[in-house]
Amino acid sequence: MGKTDIGPPDFWDMLPEAIQRNYGQWKYHERVRPGVLKHVSENGETLFTIRAGSPRLVSVDFIREICDIADKYCEGHLRFTSRSNIEFMTTDESKVDQIIGALNGMGLPVGGTGHSISNIVHTQGWVHCHSAATDASGLVKAIMDGVYNHFTNTMLPNHLRIAVGCCINMCGAVHCSDIAVVGVHTKPPKPDHDRVMAQCEIPTTIQSCPTGAIRRHPDANIKSVTVRDDLCMYCGNCYTVCPAMPLADAEGDGIAIYAGGKVPNARKPPMFSRMVVPFLPNKPPRWQEVVDVIVKIIDIYGADAKPAERLGEWIERIGWESFFRKTDIPFTEQHIDDFSHAVETFRSTTMFKW
Amino acid sequence: MADETPLLDELEKGPWPSFVTEIKKAAKKNKAAKDLLGVLEKSYRDRVTHWKHGGIVGVTGYGSGVIGRYCDSPEEFPNAAMFHTVRVNQPAGWYYTTDALRKICDVWEKYGSGLTNFHGSTGDIILLGTTTENLQPCFDALTEAGFDLGGSGSALRTISACVGQSRCEWSNIDTLGLIRDLTQEFQDEIHRPRWPYKFKIKASGCPNDCVAAIARADFTIIGTWKDSIRIDQAEVQNYLKQGFNVEKHVVNRCPTEALELDPKSGELKVKAEDCVRCMHCINLMTKAIRPGIEKGATILIGGKAPIIKGAYLSWVLVPFMKLEPPYDELKDLLRKIWDWWDENGRTRERVAELIERVGFKTFLREIGLKPLPQMVKYPRSNPYVFFDK
Numbered sequence: 001m002g003k004t005d006i007g008p009p010d011f012w013d014m015l016p017e018a019i020q021r022n023y024g025q026w027k028y029h030e031r032v033r034p035g036v037l038k039h040v041s042e043n044g045e046t047l048f049t050i051r052a053g054s055p056r057l058v059s060v061d062f063i064r065e066i067c068d069i070a071d072k073y074c075e076g077h078l079r080f081t082s083r084s085n086i087e088f089m090t091t092d093e094s095k096v097d098q099i100i101g102a103l104n105g106m107g108l109p110v111g112g113t114g115h116s117i118s119n120i121v122h123t124q125g126w127v128h129c130h131s132a133a134t135d136a137s138g139l140v141k142a143i144m145d146g147v148y149n150h151f152t153n154t155m156l157p158n159h160l161r162i163a164v165g166c167c168i169n170m171c172g173a174v175h176c177s178d179i180a181v182v183g184v185h186t187k188p189p190k191p192d193h194d195r196v197m198a199q200c201e202i203p204t205t206i207q208s209c210p211t212g213a214i215r216r217h218p219d220a221n222i223k224s225v226t227v228r229d230d231l232c233m234y235c236g237n238c239y240t241v242c243p244a245m246p247l248a249d250a251e252g253d254g255i256a257i258y259a260g261g262k263v264p265n266a267r268k269p270p271m272f273s274r275m276v277v278p279f280l281p282n283k284p285p286r287w288q289e290v291v292d293v294i295v296k297i298i299d300i301y302g303a304d305a306k307p308a309e310r311l312g313e314w315i316e317r318i319g320w321e322s323f324f325r326k327t328d329i330p331f332t333e334q335h336i337d338d339f340s341h342a343v344e345t346f347r348s349t350t351m352f353k354w
Numbered sequence: 355m356a357d358e359t360p361l362l363d364e365l366e367k368g369p370w371p372s373f374v375t376e377i378k379k380a381a382k383k384n385k386a387a388k389d390l391l392g393v394l395e396k397s398y399r400d401r402v403t404h405w406k407h408g409g410i411v412g413v414t415g416y417g418s419g420v421i422g423r424y425c426d427s428p429e430e431f432p433n434a435a436m437f438h439t440v441r442v443n444q445p446a447g448w449y450y451t452t453d454a455l456r457k458i459c460d461v462w463e464k465y466g467s468g469l470t471n472f473h474g475s476t477g478d479i480i481l482l483g484t485t486t487e488n489l490q491p492c493f494d495a496l497t498e499a500g501f502d503l504g505g506s507g508s509a510l511r512t513i514s515a516c517v518g519q520s521r522c523e524w525s526n527i528d529t530l531g532l533i534r535d536l537t538q539e540f541q542d543e544i545h546r547p548r549w550p551y552k553f554k555i556k557a558s559g560c561p562n563d564c565v566a567a568i569a570r571a572d573f574t575i576i577g578t579w580k581d582s583i584r585i586d587q588a589e590v591q592n593y594l595k596q597g598f599n600v601e602k603h604v605v606n607r608c609p610t611e612a613l614e615l616d617p618k619s620g621e622l623k624v625k626a627e628d629c630v631r632c633m634h635c636i637n638l639m640t641k642a643i644r645p646g647i648e649k650g651a652t653i654l655i656g657g658k659a660p661i662i663k664g665a666y667l668s669w670v671l672v673p674f675m676k677l678e679p680p681y682d683e684l685k686d687l688l689r690k691i692w693d694w695w696d697e698n699g700r701t702r703e704r705v706a707e708l709i710e711r712v713g714f715k716t717f718l719r720e721i722g723l724k725p726l727p728q729m730v731k732y733p734r735s736n737p738y739v740f741f742d743k
Contacts, residue, residue: 002494004415005541009454009500011446011520011530019449019520026523028641039521047521057373057482059380059387060459060468067452078455080448080472082516082565089521107371121475126397127373127390128423128439128482130405135397137373138365145368170659172475176569176667204701210662237662241702243407250401263569265561266634267609270568270667284398285364307603308638340664 016077018047018091034154035110036096049089050099052108053119053144053151056084057127057137069102083119083161085112114154117147117298122164123171125183130243131236132166133183133253134282139164139290143181146291147298157305157314160298161262168235176261178311179294180273187252188232193217193224195244205242214238233339255280255290259297260312271312274320276327278334293329300326319353359391361398380468386483387467389434393425411438411486413493416545419503420489436486440466441504442479442496443512443537443544446530447520457499465492476554477514478504502541509547513537515557516564524636525559526577526649527677533557535681540688549692550699550708554657560645561633567657567668572705573688574654574668575677581646582626583635589642590622604635650676653687656706666706673728690721715740 012020022041029039037049066086070078073095079087086108088099100110112118120143123129125136143162150156163174166183174180196205205225206214213231217224227238227245239245257280261273276297280289297311304326305314315323324331337345365374377394380387393404408422421439428435442458458479462468467483474480479501484492493503504512513536516522518529536555537544543553556567557575567574593600600622605613612628613635615621622642636643653675654668675683691705694717699708709717718725 003497004502005545006497006500006502007538007541008443008502009445011449011534014445014447014449014451014454015520016449024519024528026519026521028523028644030640039523049521053371054472055371055373055376056471056473057376058470058472059376060463060470061379062376063455063459063470063472067455070452076452078450078452079517080450082448082477082514084471084473086472109369109371123475126394126403126405128405128437130403130407130423132403132405135394138362138398141365141368141370141372141374144370148369151370165659169661170665173566173570173659175659175665176566207700208662208702235661237702248402253401261569263563263566265563265630265632266637267607267632270563272665272667282401284401285361308607308634 014077016075016089018045018089021045022047031114031154034116034152035100035113037113045091046093047089047091048093048096049087050096050103050110051081051112052086052088052103052110053112054080054084054086054108055137055141056119056122065106069099069106073099073102081112081118083112083121085119109148109152111152111154115156115158116152116154117150117156117160117162119151120144120162120164121172121174121177123166125164125166129166131169131239131248133168133185133248134166134255135284136164136166136172136183138285139181139255139287142286142288142291143294146295150298156298156302158308158310160301160311162294169240175258175273176263176270177273178259178261179297180258180261181290181294182256182258183253184256184279185234185236185247185249185253186279187247187249188213188227188229188234189236189239189245189247191225191227192244192246193222196224196242197222199244200242205238205245208237208241210235210237250282254282255287257290257293260315262310262312264310266310267308268313268316273312275335276323276329278332297327322353359395362391362395377469383463384468385433386437386485387469389425389431390437390467390469390483393427393431393434396427396430405437408438411489413490413503416503417547418506418509418545419493421506423483434483437467437483438486438489440481440484440489440492440496441474441506441512442481442501443504444473444477444479444514446515446534446537447517448473448477449520454500458496458501461492461495461499465495476504476511478512503545505544505547505552507547508549508551509545509553510540510543511552511554512544513555513557514565516559518557518559522559524562524633524645526579526645527557527559527575527651529557529559529575529577531679532575532677532681535679536685536688539685543692549696551702551704553692553695553705555688557651561631562637568654569657569665569667570659571657571668572655573691574657575651575684576654577649577651577677578631578674579646579649580674581648583624583629583631583646584644585622585624586642586644587621590639591620593639593642594620598639600639604638607634609634650674653684655691656704656709658704658706662702663707663710670726670729671723673726687721694720
């Protein structure tokens with residue numbers, strides 16, 4: 001047995017020397033062009049950062065290839081962003097184009113800075129998760145292909161952040177993204193009574209249900225549970241505590257799209273994403289309907305919003321009724337909240353737009 | 355076996371770099387990666403997942419850091435029958451030397467599928483796919499290389515932060531130094547799950563919140579400042595000369611009308627008492643406007659995704675706290691919160707849900723904080739009030 005509780009390596013040892021020299025001393029930055037940032041410190045030193053997109057799910061060979069680039073141009077240092085982009089840093093302006101050339105040579109796009117669509121934060125999906133209602137990596141690939149020009153350009157009114165959660169656990173915490181794509185189940189779990197008896201704790205399973213849909217099985221000899229279909233909203237919390245309650249279903253599972261969330265405080269406080277499309281069927285490998293809706297929303301926002309206006313601010317300004325009209329997305333009964341904080345979302349004013 | 359993957363092959367088309375290409379690269383060298391390709395193609399065909407619930411697997415002495423994963427078709431895909439994930443705590447800020455990254459690659463090529471996520475959405479390096487018997491030797495090799503596991507289950511999850519003062523002039527706190535310190539202090543809480551449910555900490559250096567701490571962390575640290583923004587008037591003149599419409603895009607968009615552009619001199623003035631530090635003007639005029647110098651952080655509590663009572667944004671707990679090593683005030687606060695939550699929380703109840711169940715007032719009393727108007731959007735409107743006699 002080896003060491004334990006050593007924690008991660010000290011970040012200080014991972015920093016490029018230019019960053020160690022100027023730590024806490026940065027004065028301002030400029031967005032030189034899409035994918036390239038220039039930071040200037042109080043002592044006048046300049047650091048260029050080149051940001052590249054990544055598929056996130058990568059082989060060790062990929063990691064070694066980006067290490068080769070960092071060894072050649074960046075004195076053996078690189079970093080990743082919170083959205084899985086890869087950043088290469090240099091104090092030598094003449095290396096910027098060489099780094100971009102090397103990245104493009106690997107098939108990696110340079111961009112994701114400023115008023116662009118950065119890489120998509122996402123979850124594991126069918127690659128590695130038991131509760132996934134859809135794949136995440138495949139959706140991300142299809143969406144990023146569809147909005148690729150917005151990664152390599154900075155022509156949008158503001159940042160546009162997309163996230164994909166493959167079930168409503170939303171491990172990627174997608175609920176405050178400009179556009180959130182969420183895998184949803186729409187059929188109740190089917191208890192497998194033999195396995196429930198063998199694998200699950202009945203009280204925990206009953207307690208796990210937020211709507212009280214899970215009851216003891218009426219037959220006292222069957223130490224299992226039943227699900228009231230009319231109360232179940234397919235959250236899957238019971239499946240997490242009891243593996244014998246699967247709810248994945250090829251026809252019932254699909255995609256919901258939410259829009260208008262943000263986390264920065266700029267101009268307006270952080271906002272949740274709100275439902276715009278309650279359900280689209282799972283259509284691997286490229287989920288074209290999902291991509292089409294997202295591209296349509298982005299196109300209309302790009303043409304209609306004021307400079308610096310985030311998607312959610314734009315929707316608030318024009319009104320949700322205008323949003324649904326402009327995007328031609330149908331408003332349905334599913335859009336009206338009936339969960340825990342529903343009444344807060346109802347409109348108590350006569351102010352709206354025709 | 356998966357020699358043909360017609361559905362996944364479609365995801366090698368298009369300009370964005372493809373994860374399928376990456377799995378195929380690993381599949382050339384590794385049987386588990388090859389079977390993963392087969393499992394995934396099967397899911398694309400069947401439109402359901404083929405992974406079962408994880409069993410409890412791990413390394414000696416830890417309850418965290420490994421996610422057990424088993425395929426539901428082990429006969430068809432024997433090399434992916436066990437496909438456990440190892441979460442490796444990233445260095446703060448996701449900075450690496452190539453030497454450190456190559457060491458991880460070597461370990462993972464030896465003990466796992468050769469497939470990774472750089473990074474998982476909580477921040478860890480994710481090593482995707484290994485067997486139970488390889489877990490301990492893999493962990494031993496990782497610690498030899500200077501790395502350790504991150505959190506999973508009902509534990510403190512791996513802490514993450516924005517780039518902070520390492521490369522951002524807006525950061526009001528040393529986010530990387532702070533989370534490095536907290537991570538080392540709370541190794542036990544990360545590695546040995548013992549709470550009602552998960553607990554997440556994230557730190558952003560300014561109200562732009564680049565790690566989405568307000569949405570994604572139970573305990574949210576956001577750098578801010580108390581004094582006035584700093585304006586470089588010479589740079590304001592440069593923006594004006596270059597044709598940037600300061601009046602339209604900055605002054606008129608200030609949410610609290612705290613800015614004024616002198617029509618004659620072009621001087622940009624701020625009414626400091628009206629500014630709420632939203633970052634809008636700073637974001638648009640990066641060379642001319644900066645945060646103030648009386649720096650600290652706002653501490654917020656409760657952010658989480660929907661499971662189970664709905665999503666929450668973190669709300670204000672401490673409007674302003676100076677954050678400097680050794681961060682004792684912050685650590686004391688965390689320990690008080692954990693003790694109270696651990697004592698009172700139900701199974702799978704996040705701290706926000708517990709606070710909503712028993713009341714924020716009770717929570718404040720229990721952890722010894724006084725109520726402040728900054729904690730609420732507005733006071734209550736109902737008359738149903740408890741008074742102690």
